[in-house]
């Protein structure tokens with residue numbers, strides 16, 4: 001490139017470099033100073049251009065460690081359907097709102113703050129891992145701790161296992177709430193044994209997973225659970241700098257007939273104030289009003305505080321990053337993003353077997369993440385172990401992010417999207433929802449009837465030998 005700009009040959013430059021004691025190959029990158037020196041030997045002046053800044057990116061802020069103060073933990077409740085997630089969120093909310101506050105009727109804004117031992121904890125009140133994964137798919141990591149609810153009379157179920165995989169994949173610590181211990185058929189010991197099979201070993205058996213026995217219905221053990229949340233939070237030393245422009249994440253957003261776009265923001269760092277200019281995804285505006293989880297008007301919100309924000313020009317998406325910036329900058333970023341979104345192909349570049357080899361070659365891909373679904377447990381295991389058996393080449397490593405028995409569901413696809421995985425389905429098909437989401441998220445779902453074929457495809461794709469599919 002340098003040679004062509006200076007109208008000489010690459011060989012001439014390489015020779016000059018050698019004389020200067022720099023051994024360079026033809027396609028090697030040299031730094032600016034070296035380039036300037038070589039160019040001057042040819043009588044050419046070079047000028048250093050400022051690095052190009054992506055106009056759609058929010059400028060990063062590096063906080064002085066001294067400015068960081070502790071912030072409350074953000075907790076998501078996950079678990080199998082009917083195991084008591086909603087009941088748990090309800091009882092936590094009710095018991096932790098003190099009587100003088102009880103007048104201010106609680107309002108659903110997608111997250112709420114409670115107090116335990118004078119310390120605050122934030123709960124995302126959309127239970128389940130769907131919201132969690134949807135946000136992660138957009139690159140947002142909001143949750144600090146996951147509470148996994150398992151009913152003591154039902155034990156570990158498919159969505160329990162899914163939730164474990166989701167939390168582990170996101171590197172979020174799990175606290176288990178063994179729920180419904182008031183029920184006659186409750187068997188907490190059995191739940192713990194089953195969880196051990198999935199890598200969650202309770203402390204009493206020498207492991208490091210905290211398990212608390214609770215009843216959401218009879219309000220038993222709830223305080224213990226909250227204390228454990230505080231304990232884990234303390235170990236994680238969650239900190240943020242409250243004294244600067246806010247950065248946060250959109251938890252949920254909708255268009256309100258009277259109020260216009262309404263977005264719940266969880267502030268992650270800095271402090272958001274009325275009048276701040278903000279950008280979130282492709283939307284921008286000025287904070288016109290803010291309401292807390294009790295429906296009260298507030299003027300500012302610091303780290304780990306969820307607030308409903310009015311004033312955006314449009315409805316952002318859950319998982320979008322929110323930033324307070326100068327007015328013009330906020331607007332420009334939003335507009336540039338709109339433009340980019342329009343220009344870009346609708347499909348984001350996700351991993352696909354057809355394109356796998358190119359992505360490996362370009363160094364974009366280090367892990368080949370796979371979600372495996374099959375009709376019977378035996379096939380799941382056979383597929384898992386043989387796929388992992390392909391891990392002989394160092395360029396790319398196969399990782400099974402999730403595997404299970406049954407049809408490919410929307411949740412599988414969202415997990416695949418969040419972890420940039422492809423889905424291998426053996427003797428099962430995606431249901432209608434899964435297919436729709438897979439299209440929207442550009443997830444490659446491969447269905448097979450012969451294990452050998454699945455393995456061969458992955459192997460061929462890894463080595464760039466996969467025959468194109470027409």
Ligand code: GDP
Pocket residue numbers: 079080081082083084085086087088127179180181182183214215216217218
């Ligand atoms: P989710 O689907 O996980 O949100 O579960 P829900 O919170 O809707 O609870 C499902 C059912 O279990 C409801 O009928 C609850 O009343 C019941 N339930 C929840 N927690 C308990 C509990 O601790 N004890 C008993 N006996 N029932 C519970």
